[in-house]
Amino acid sequence: MYFDYSDRSKVALTLLISLVFISDLYFAVTKSLFTIPMLWSDEISVYQKRFENVRGMLPRHGLVGYIAESDEIFENDSAMKAFYLTQYTLSPTVLSPISLTNGTEAPLIIGNFHEAGSRAARLESKALAPLMDFGNGVMLLRYRNRDQTP
Amino acid sequence: MFLLSFILPLLIAFLFIRLILPPQETPQRFSFVTGFLSIGIGLGVSSCISFFLLLTNDLVRERLFIIDLVLAATLGALLLYRSKANKEIETVRHVSATFPTSGLQKTFAIIFVSALALALVIFVILSWRNPHGAWDAFAIWNLRARFLFRGETHWPDAFSEHMTWSHVDYPLFIPTNVARGWAIVGNDTVVVPILLALLFTVGIVGLIVSSLSILRGKSQGYLAGSVLLGTPFYLSLGASQLADVPLAFFLLSSVALISFRRTLSSARVFFLAGLSAALSGWVKNEGLLFLASMFLSLAVRAIISKDRGPHLKEISYFSLGALPVIMVIVFFKTQFSPGNDIFANQHFHLILSKLTDLSRHYVVLEGFQRSVRDFGGWPFSMPIMLLFYLLVVGLHTEVDFKQDFIFPLTLLILMLSGYYFIYIITPQDLHWHIRSSLNRLLLQLWPATLFFYFSIVRTPEKSLAPNELQLQPLHR
Numbered sequence: 001m002y003f004d005y006s007d008r009s010k011v012a013l014t015l016l017i018s019l020v021f022i023s024d025l026y027f028a029v030t031k032s033l034f035t036i037p038m039l040w041s042d043e044i045s046v047y048q049k050r051f052e053n054v055r056g057m058l059p060r061h062g063l064v065g066y067i068a069e070s071d072e073i074f075e076n077d078s079a080m081k082a083f084y085l086t087q088y089t090l091s092p093t094v095l096s097p098i099s100l101t102n103g104t105e106a107p108l109i110i111g112n113f114h115e116a117g118s119r120a121a122r123l124e125s126k127a128l129a130p131l132m133d134f135g136n137g138v139m140l141l142r143y144r145n146r147d148q149t150p
Numbered sequence: 151m152f153l154l155s156f157i158l159p160l161l162i163a164f165l166f167i168r169l170i171l172p173p174q175e176t177p178q179r180f181s182f183v184t185g186f187l188s189i190g191i192g193l194g195v196s197s198c199i200s201f202f203l204l205l206t207n208d209l210v211r212e213r214l215f216i217i218d219l220v221l222a223a224t225l226g227a228l229l230l231y232r233s234k235a236n237k238e239i240e241t242v243r244h245v246s247a248t249f250p251t252s253g254l255q256k257t258f259a260i261i262f263v264s265a266l267a268l269a270l271v272i273f274v275i276l277s278w279r280n281p282h283g284a285w286d287a288f289a290i291w292n293l294r295a296r297f298l299f300r301g302e303t304h305w306p307d308a309f310s311e312h313m314t315w316s317h318v319d320y321p322l323f324i325p326t327n328v329a330r331g332w333a334i335v336g337n338d339t340v341v342v343p344i345l346l347a348l349l350f351t352v353g354i355v356g357l358i359v360s361s362l363s364i365l366r367g368k369s370q371g372y373l374a375g376s377v378l379l380g381t382p383f384y385l386s387l388g389a390s391q392l393a394d395v396p397l398a399f400f401l402l403s404s405v406a407l408i409s410f411r412r413t414l415s416s417a418r419v420f421f422l423a424g425l426s427a428a429l430s431g432w433v434k435n436e437g438l439l440f441l442a443s444m445f446l447s448l449a450v451r452a453i454i455s456k457d458r459g460p461h462l463k464e465i466s467y468f469s470l471g472a473l474p475v476i477m478v479i480v481f482f483k484t485q486f487s488p489g490n491d492i493f494a495n496q497h498f499h500l501i502l503s504k505l506t507d508l509s510r511h512y513v514v515l516e517g518f519q520r521s522v523r524d525f526g527g528w529p530f531s532m533p534i535m536l537l538f539y540l541l542v543v544g545l546h547t548e549v550d551f552k553q554d555f556i557f558p559l560t561l562l563i564l565m566l567s568g569y570y571f572i573y574i575i576t577p578q579d580l581h582w583h584i585r586s587s588l589n590r591l592l593l594q595l596w597p598a599t600l601f602f603y604f605s606i607v608r609t610p611e612k613s614l615a616p617n618e619l620q621l622q623p624l625h626r
Contacts, residue, residue, distance in 0.1 A: 009613035012542040016373075017261055019528065019535050020380025024268050026529045027382035033275045044282040061304040063312060074315065084289045087316075088282075091293060092301035096312040 048089045050112075050136050055090060057132060057140055058108065063094050065109035067126065067141070069118055071099035086112050098126065111139035155331040155342065156193070156349060158218035160185075163192030165225035170418050172232070177413050182360035183406075187422070189353040190399045193327050193346075194429035198478045200326040207303045211334050254610055258372035262359070265379040272382075273351060276389035281340040283347075283391030290317050291393060292343055295328035299338055309486045319487040321479060323433040324393050343391045350396045351388030354597050355379060357399070361406040362601065365413070366546070367609050374604040377536070378597060382527035387593055393434045394590045400430035401440055402597040405558065409605065411464070420464040424471025431479050436569075436594060438479075441472065443564035451557050496577060504575050514573045517584035518566075525589040526596070536603060543613040549606050558602040565595060 028034060040046075058064055066083060070076060073083050087095045090110070098109055109128060113119050114137055123130070123141065132140040167184045176184075199217060203209045282288050293316060297308030308325075309318045324346070331342035355375045363371030378384060388395045407423040427444045430437030448468060452461035504510055523531050549555075569591050576583050 006614055009543045009610075012539045013373075013610060013614070016535055016539050017376065019530060019532060020261075020265055020376050021268070023380045023382055023526075023528045023532070024265070024272060024385070027385075027527055028272055028275075033272060033279075036275065037279060039278060040281070042280050042282065044280075044288060061301065061307060063310075081285075084285075084293075088288045088293050088296070091296040092304060092307055094307050094310050094312050100312075 044085060044088070047085045050138050051086065051089045051134075053134050054110065054138060054140065055093075058090060058093050058110075061092055063096055063106045064090070065098040065106035065141075066095040066112065067098050067109055067122070067128070068112050069115055069122065071097070073097045073099070082112055082114070086110065107142060109141040109143075111137070111141050113137035113139070153345075155334040156345065158215075158222060159192035159196035160188045161192070162218060162221045162225060163188035163190075163195065165222065165229055166195075167191065167422065169225060169229055169232070170422055171414065171416065175415050177364050177410075179360070179364055183357065183364065183410075186353050186357040186360055187403055187407075187426075189349050190396070190403050190429060191422070191425060193349070194323065194400075194425075194432060194475070196330060197323045197326040197432065198475065200330040201322055201478065201482070204298060204305055204326070204329075207305075209298070209329060209333050211336070214330060214334060252369070252611055254614065255368045255372070258369040258376075258610065262372035262376050262379075265376040266355070269355075269379040269385055270352075272385050273348060273389050276386060277344045277347070280389070281344065283343060283389075286393075287343070287391035290320060291324045292328060292391065294318075294320075294322070294325035295332070295343070296338060298322075298325055298329035299332040306486070309488075314488060319483070319489065320393075320435065321432045321437075321482060321487075323396065323429070324391075344389075347388055347391045347395070350399050351385070354395065354399050354402055357402055357406060358597055358601055358604075361409070362604055365409060365605060367611060369610045370604050373610060374600055377532070377604075378600055380528075381532065381593075381596065383525060383589065383593055384596065386527065387590065392590070394594050397430055397433045397437055397440075398594045398597050400426045400433060400437065401594060402601055404430070404440075404444060405561070405598045406601055408557070409601075417460070417464045417467050420467035421471035424468035424473075425475065426471075427468070428472035428475035428479070432475055436591065439568040440565060441476075443561055443568065444468070446564055447557050447560040450560050454556065496575065501575050505571075510574050510580060513580055514570060514584065517573070517588055518570070521584075521588045521592055525592045540603075540607050543608045545606055546608050547612070554606055558598075562595065562599065562602075 066073075066086065068079055068082060070079055073079050083095070083097065095110065096106065098106070108131075111119075111123070111128075111130075113122075116137070119137070127144045128141040129144045130139050131142050134140070164184055167187055171180075171184075173180070196218070200209055200214070203213060203217075283292060294308050298305045301307055307313075324343075327346055328343045331346065332338045335342060355378055358378060359371040359375035361371070362374050384395070404423045404426040407419050407426065410419055411417070423444075427437075427441045430440045445465075445468075448461070448465050452458050452465060455461050522533060526532050569588070573580065573584060573588075
């Protein structure tokens with residue numbers, strides 16, 4: 001059988017179109033896309049629920065401090081993500097890590113802790129006192145002595 | 151309400167494009183192209199309007215509706231007036247190249263619709279799983295939108311010195327469109343940014359299919375659309391609510407509009423191309439590189455041409471179209487945006503030392519070669535498959551090297567060179583910067599590259615039955 005230009009083109013076209021469908025199906029299977037989770041069970045929606053009761057306690061606008069386990073918020077991926085998600089949830093209130101502002105600007109501070117053990121020591125080291133505990137490591141804090149910077 | 155937040159801007163853009171390019175001056179089926187172009191131009195213009203309403207603290211539903219309705223009514227009246235005025239004038243409907251209907255077109259239509267259905271299922275599932283989008287969506291774009299919507303008169307807090315980690319120099323196309331949608335709906339529902347993402351993801355496909363259907367026949371259009379839909383990374387990036395897919399839309403629309411120059415009687419199409427190119431700069435900073443690259447590419451095209459007059463006229467139209475949005479961008483950059491993190495804290499000697507550091511060039515080149523092969527998320531490289539396809543079927547017989555190659559190649563080289571040198575001088579960790587962004591930069595160019603590719607490769611009709619089917623395209 002003579003494999004002419006038309007036949008070669010058919011083969012090339014078939015391969016091209018096959019790759020189109022194989023690519024999408026391969027992607028769907030490897031990412032387990034056809035396993036459908038519950039709506040709002042994604043990481044961000046769940047994370048936002050941590051702060052459900054917090055927004056009403058904060059000023060609608062202005063600056064609020066932020067503290068977590070470590071001062072190295074932007075040097076650690078998980079700490080950075082926690083900070084970004086907290087800002088996303090609490091916007092338009094502006095959050096700023098107290099390690100950057102030195103506590104000179106924000107009278108209120110959001111505590112976002114994921115480990116119970118280090119919390120008390122951390123607050124002590126920053127001269128912070130709890131105003132409200134929302135559970136799950138989320139707290140509203142203030143400086144013990146407003147004139148005293150950590 | 152969700153759809154209403156987008157329908158009026160699209161209608162306004164449709165009427166505007168018809169005013170610039172009247173039906174009697176455009177090829178048959180150009181209404182489809184107009185419809186898909188309206189997505190970008192309509193939302194681009196509404197974004198600029200929303201930004202100015204923010205300046206007067208007036209981003210409210212009633213104000214938005216009034217402005218949209220006034221614009222739509224004005225454009226509609228102008229169109230009506232012109233159609234009545236032109237009734238007495240004998241116009242010859244432009245006859246573009248026509249392609250005889252073939253059974254192949256139905257086959258490719260079925261293939262395309264199947265690919266589209268699969269892609270839409272994937273998009274919906276990805277959005278269901280991540281309704282707030284990917285990292286940059288909640289850290290930059292939708293975060294900014296929340297400030298613009300929730301902040302009321304304090305919306306400028308979005309650009310506070312405490313927010314610089316959120317790239318506050320990035321333009322406001324997506325945040326203003328999302329905030330606008332929320333203002334109309336009345337709450338910051340995830341449906342608005344998801345719909346916006348869907349519009350652009352599908353809009354690019356529609357634009358590539360409708361444009362190539364006119365320029366190269368329906369089969370070629372459907373095939374190009376299918377290949378784009380068969381790019382998994384395109385679908386996941388589309389659903390991620392980032393700005394890369396909207397940017398890709400404006401890159402494609404500018405290139406596609408210029409490609410219609412040979413089939414349209416008017417250089418006014420360059421006005422729309424300039425508007426699209428400038429809007430890309432309102433989407434992301436990479437759009438500014440694209441805008442500059444377009445100007446340079448058009449200049450090169452004019453220089454190498456024997457008759458420069460028409461090309462200079464085209465560049466004038468392009469500049470005119472780009473100017474209003476450029477002014478918006480300049481205003482934003484000077485009044486709200488701090489310096490860009492790539493160029494801030496960099497001085498001449500530091501940049502020079504990076505440019506002359508060969509190890510950086512090696513890392514970047516190695517990153518490029520790896521990403522070009524792998525960026526799409528295919529199990530087997532689609533660029534290699536497309537190269538194979540081109541070698542087998544060959545080029546379209548009417549390819550003109552100057553018209554069809556010089557301009558897009560110049561543009562592609564300038565864009566890739568721009569990306570290359572940004573990586574060379576970046577103050578970020580080089581490996582991290584390449585790993586976190588190069589695949590998205592390449593995806594921005596992918597739809598326009600596919601458009602260019604399928605403009606020059608032989609069509610299925612000609613490659614599958616070159617002897618049986620004698621095609622005699624009609625030329626103007």
